[in-house]
Amino acid sequence: MKSYLVLLLVCVFSWANAQGNYRSSQFTMTIKGSSNLHDWESTAKEARANGAVSIENGELKAISSLTVEVPVKSIKSPKGNIMDNKTYDALKAKSNPTIIFKLEKINSLVKKGDAYDISATGNLTIAGVTNKIDLQVKGKVNGDATTFSGSKKLKMTDYKIDPPTALFGTMTTGNDIEVVFSVTMKQLYN
DSSP states (O other): OHHHHHHHHHHHHHHHHHEEEEEEEEEEEEEEEEESSOOEEEEEOOOEEEEEEEEETTEEEEEEEEEEEEEGGGEEOTTOHHHHHHHHHHTTTTTOOEEEEEEEEEEEEEEETTEEEEEEEEEEEETTEEEEEEEEEEEEEETTEEEEEEEEEEEGGGGTOOOOEETTTTEEEEEEEEEEEEEEEEEOOO
16 A cells, blocks of 8 residues: 555656646747838837646657737837837727737647747737737757747738828838747746
8 A cells, every 4th residue: 555655656746747837937029010111120028928838858748738928018119109109009008908829739849959849829819809820939948947939920900900100101010020939938836
């Protein structure tokens, strides 16, 4: 009986070591676009990410959940408040204060050298509109931290966003944007 209890504890400890809850510890996100005058970019200064990741012997085995939330008003432009306010209006920040990505499934997870090529499908909500998107992401494990990075091209109109204009309509932004991101998640310990 005692040996069964020890075996059970070893199994539980091994499972707990392999499967863990993770929270973001570092994050970068840049939104790039164009206009009829010049290219532009804005940067998200804040994000929250939570997920359940399985790592065995230092290798990424599975991602069973992942949610990333970016407060709209954390998005800042080097051009200042006028550009920021145009962004907040376009993203309908008052009624939809958060951009949310929620993982639906991992389509493939393939180890390549010391990194992983990950194909994922999830739901992205921007300005109150949710669309299913596919992502190609690089993953890398470093101790109790896992970093996911990649980029995604989107169209503003797919999220019912009218591309912003300025200077009485003489400056218009393009419909196409690219979101470049990197999130490092660390395991939570109780």
